[in-house]
Amino acid sequence: xxxxxxxxxxxxxxxxxxxxxxxxxxxxxxxxxxxxxxxxxxxxxxxxxxxxxxxxxxxxxxxxxxxxxxxxxxxxxxxxxxxxxxxxxxxxxxxxxxxxxxxxxxxxxxxxxxxxxxxxxxxxxxxx
Amino acid sequence: xxxxxxxxxxxxxxxxxxxxxxxxxxxxxxxxxxxxxxxxxxxxxxxxxxxxxxxxxxxxxxxxxxxxxxxxxxxxxxxxxxxxxxxxxxxxxxxxxxxxxxxxxxxxxxxxxxxxxxxxxxxxxxxxxxxxxxxxxxxxxxxxxxxxxxxxxxxxxxxxxxxxxxxxxxx
Numbered sequence: 274x275x276x277x278x279x280x281x282x283x284x285x286x287x288x289x290x291x292x293x294x295x296x297x298x299x300x301x302x303x304x305x306x307x308x309x310x311x312x313x314x315x316x317x318x319x320x321x322x323x324x325x326x327x328x329x330x331x332x333x334x335x336x337x338x339x340x341x342x343x344x345x346x347x348x349x350x351x352x353x354x355x356x357x358x359x360x361x362x363x364x365x366x367x368x369x370x371x372x373x374x375x376x377x378x379x380x381x382x383x384x385x386x387x388x389x390x391x392x393x394x395x396x397x398x399x400x401x
Numbered sequence: 402x403x404x405x406x407x408x409x410x411x412x413x414x415x416x417x418x419x420x421x422x423x424x425x426x427x428x429x430x431x432x433x434x435x436x437x438x439x440x441x442x443x444x445x446x447x448x449x450x451x452x453x454x455x456x457x458x459x460x461x462x463x464x465x466x467x468x469x470x471x472x473x474x475x476x477x478x479x480x481x482x483x484x485x486x487x488x489x490x491x492x493x494x495x496x497x498x499x500x501x502x503x504x505x506x507x508x509x510x511x512x513x514x515x516x517x518x519x520x521x522x523x524x525x526x527x528x529x530x531x532x533x534x535x536x537x538x539x540x541x542x543x544x545x546x547x548x549x550x551x552x553x554x555x556x557x558x559x560x561x562x563x564x565x566x567x568x569x570x571x572x
Contacts, residue, residue, distance in 0.1 A: 287425050307450050309421050309457075341443075343450055344537040348528055376439050379447070379545065382518065390522050 274328055277321055288314065289339060293321050298331050303338035306346040315349035322356050332366035333357070338400070340374065347383070354391040361393070369393055372400040412486075416476035418464040419457040424450065431479070435486075441572060444545045445479075445486060448568055451538040451545075452490045453477055460492035461561055485572055491565040499554045499562045505536050506552045506566070509543040517544050539566075546570055 274295040281290040281304050289304040300322070308314050325333065335357065342350065357367050373380045381397065388395050412434070413427065428449050435442050453475075460473030475492030494502065512520060521540045528537065543550055551567040 285422075285425070286429070287421055307421075307425075307454065341447065341450075343447075343454060344525070344541050345454075348525055348537075351525060377443055378440065379444065382544075386518060386522055390526055 274324060277318065289342075291318065293318065293325075295325060295329060298325070298329070298333045299336065300333065301336040301338065303336075305341040306339055307341070307343035308346075311345040311349055315346070315352070319349070319352055319356065322353065326356070326360050326365060330365070333360070333368075335367070335369045337369070337371045340377075340380075347387075351387065351390060354387055354393045358391050358393045367393075368396065370396045370398050372398045374401045375399045376401065412479040412481050414476070414478045418466050418472040418474050419453050419460075419477075420466050420472045421457070424453050424457065435481075441486075441570065445488070445570055448488055448542050448545050448570065449477075449479075451542050452488065452566065452568070455538050456490050456492045459494065459498070461495050462493040483572075486570045487567055488570065489565060489567040491563065493557070493561050494554070494564045496556070496560055496562050499556075499564070502552070502564060503554060505539055506550045509540055510549045512543075514544065514547070542568055 276295055277291055277293040279288065279291040282288065285308075286305055287307045287309075289302050289306045292299075292301040294300070302318075322333075335353075337350075339350075354369070357369065361367050371384050373384065384395050384397060387393070413431065415423075415427065428446055431449055432442055432446050435445055456475035456477070457473040460475045462474040463471045464474050466472045473492060475490060477488065477490045480487045480489075508520070509517065517540055521537060521544065524537045524540060539550065546568045548569040548571070551569070553565045555563045555565075557563055
């Protein structure tokens, strides 16, 4: 199974950087996310997670390092967490870490809302 | 198309097609130009992106900015006062969308913070994957602002109305 690596590009900072590694199961999303075609960007990531669960079936670690995401992106992040929750319920081992700036109080609310919506435990990690 | 910037009062204004590259450029400019604390600057940036993207996606006036790429046309204005910022956007809408927008904004204005967060979770959970709609963007704007959404819908003709929304962000 192939990895997904998308580097952050200075000219289009509305796309986050992506590093989904099929060998160690570590998936990282970093930067900002407010692109126009949100579904088009996130759909391959959702497909990758589903494929990893089906074909590899080993533990997964998600490291969210998003400093900003718009509400459209939040809908697709929710889908990602829903897939994670389903995998956990079926016995899959997944840990979710969210690195956040403690000077951004709104981000903690966002993460709590994701936890309430999905019942996925999200570990809060200060990065600044 | 016009961009203007001043030290006081009117910080920034623009009228034209709101493309993603333009919003990204001005949004990042806003982060650096607004001389205030980090939380306020961050909230202003988030409100800027949500409201201008609503114009970009849902304006009834659309312009082709590159071959095959269209973008919604509208305007935004950021004013700074001693105690707060006011951010306003305006755009043409289909007349039939006016009722829904009025209903959504009125609902948002009637709720406190906890109920708004509950509405946001419910709206997001029920939204179709491909199109979350403008509603959750307005809920998020209400949450970030902590103030009422000041909106106005004016009838233009049988097909179109004009939608303006102003949000106050206290310093």
